[in-house]
Amino acid sequence: MRILLLTHYWAPETGAPQNRWQWLARGLVERGHELAVLTPAPHYPAGALLDSSPRFAPGAITRDESGAMIHRTAFRPYGVGIGGRGADQALAAVDGARLALARFGGRHRPDVVIGSVPGLPTLPAALAVGGALRRPVVAELRDAWPDILDSSHHWAGPSGGAGATGGADGDPRGVGAWAPRSLRHGAALVPPLVTVLERRADAVVATTESFAQALRERGMKRVKVIRNSAAPSDWVLPAPPPRRDGDDGRPELRVVYLGTVGRSQGLAAAVEAAVLAERRGARLRLRIVGEGARAAHIRATAERLGAPVEMLPLVAPEAVAEHYAWADTVLVSLQDWPAMSMTVPSKLYEALATGRHISGAVDGEAADIIRSASAGLVVPPQDPGALAAAWADLAADRSGLTASAGRQWLSRHARRRDQVTRYEELLNEVTHG
Structure with missing residues (x-):
């Protein structure tokens, strides 16, 4: 099976999304599948390029230690604010879609497209690529999207734990602090839009049973839990x-x-x-x-x-x-x-x-x-x-x-090889109707 993955996070960056896909990628490749990954040049968490080696430059193609073929997209440097990170994710998603259409058409078409969220712009990009290439799309939701957006007002102000000695855990440069009122009202439209996009996917991957159940209650019929894991x-x-x-x-x-x-x-x-x-x-x-x-x-x-x-x-x-x-x-x-x-x-x-x-x-x-x-x-x-x-x-x-x-x-409940098997089974289901 030929798998095309769009994701904003990949090694040599370190973090939960990167670690998850290293063992998933290795497991899928070891089972004979071809995995191509569209992902930005490594720049997480600081927002600046981590390694200036040509193999990580936008447009570069290399095979990494997982066995996957990595296609590097553009990115936008950012600081600590939410707005800069969002712009970076949007740019990388658009460039990933462009590269996908340029490199994976014709005889190079994948059998299935996966969009891994966050970043959130990856989801519409993966759907656009799947539609253009006439291939099924799997939306992987590593967090409770769009439910987490309902708490976005906390990102810019005090949050739990202030107690007797004080100490807010918000970000004064977050969405609520800089966004004009009209934009904040418009943001209320984002959660239902995300749900609409999730329903357009041929399948949805969740990492918890509770969120999977919430998705099913919203009418998503093919939802599978692929947990995170550790060895x-x-x-x-x-x-x-x-x-x-x-x-x-x-x-x-x-x-x-x-x-x-x-x-x-x-x-x-x-x-x-x-x-x-x-x-x-x-x-x-x-x-x-x-x-x-x-x-x-x-x-x-x-x-x-x-x-x-x-x-x-x-x-x-x-x-x-x-x-x-x-x-x-x-x-x-x-x-x-x-x-x-x-x-x-x-x-x-x-x-x-x-x-x-x-x-x-x-x-x-x-x-x-x-x-x-x-x-x-x-x-x-x-x-x-x-x-x-x-x-x-x-x-x-x-x-x-x-x-x-x-x-x-x-x-x-969460052996890595079992999670790889579950992913493989799901991909087989969507590619064979």
């Missing part, structure tokens, strides 16, 4: 010791967060929780490893509150294990926006694979997974008091840091 074999970690002592001799709890430091993670609440846990007498250290649109804000909040928090930059994949080994518990955090209840962060799968205890400040399906896997504790999202109380209890009694059954849950 337990990649993580061989020593068990956390029965006691860790801080510099003052008190037992210490070590908490790590690894991943995107963006709007939807709501990490200001975790910073506040660390402060509140110390006020309860706990000795605690919170390590945040990653980059994103809210990194500077979270760092400033931690400094202002005098929080026991250290911020470290994004690390290479091979260096991630040492941070998990350092930690007693892994923080998985989301905002309390309605769409987040249908979201399972990709980092949750990685945390399950490590076997480490998980501190889940999440709701909905993510919370259900942590509970069903007996993988740790769950508190309501954006509730610093509840998270602080849970951490203080763990610091006082480390018997709660029991071995997680996360690896067994992954083996039963």
Whole structure:
């Protein structure tokens, strides 16, 4: 089968979308399928070109280590604002559609086209390419689109976790801050438009059961869940010791967060929780490893509150294990926006694979997974008091840091080879009617 994938994110960038498609691509290629990928020159997360090598330049064609053939499109540099990122995604999508029509017509036509979202402009671009080439289109929705747009007013202002010590997790340069009133009213038309586009696809891929059910209730008949995943074999970690002592001799709890430091993670609440846990007498250290649109804000909040928090930059994949080994518990955090209840962060799968205890400040399906896997504790999202109380209890009694059954849950519900099989089955269904 010849597969054409349009996506805004690809290696050597690092992140959840890039990691997901590396193992999916490798699995599909190993099974004999041809995969061509239209994706921008690598520029995430900073918005500037990561590598000036000619093999990454717009228009370049190379085969990467996954076995896929990568066709690089143009991109638009951007800063921290939402508007610049949207313009970048739109430009890359348009250029991807142009390259697709120029390079994949005639005898080179694919059997199926996949559009992976976000970025959101990739969806209409994939539909246009599929229509022009007369090929079925699969829309892959890695987040709850368009439901997440219903929370866009939070992107520009205070969000959960402000509590007693303050700390909004919004972006003053977000949509709500710069958009004129007429444009904000027009934005209300975007969610129904996205739903119309999703219905035009021959199939839709969701990453969670809860969002898949929501899509079916909107009349989408062919919806398949292809979960994110992680390989337990990649993580061989020593068990956390029965006691860790801080510099003052008190037992210490070590908490790590690894991943995107963006709007939807709501990490200001975790910073506040660390402060509140110390006020309860706990000795605690919170390590945040990653980059994103809210990194500077979270760092400033931690400094202002005098929080026991250290911020470290994004690390290479091979260096991630040492941070998990350092930690007693892994923080998985989301905002309390309605769409987040249908979201399972990709980092949750990685945390399950490590076997480490998980501190889940999440709701909905993510919370259900942590509970069903007996993988740790769950508190309501954006509730610093509840998270602080849970951490203080763990610091006082480390018997709660029991071995997680996360690896067994992954083996039963989200093995990578099983997810590749599910994708392969879906692609066969749409190509054969």
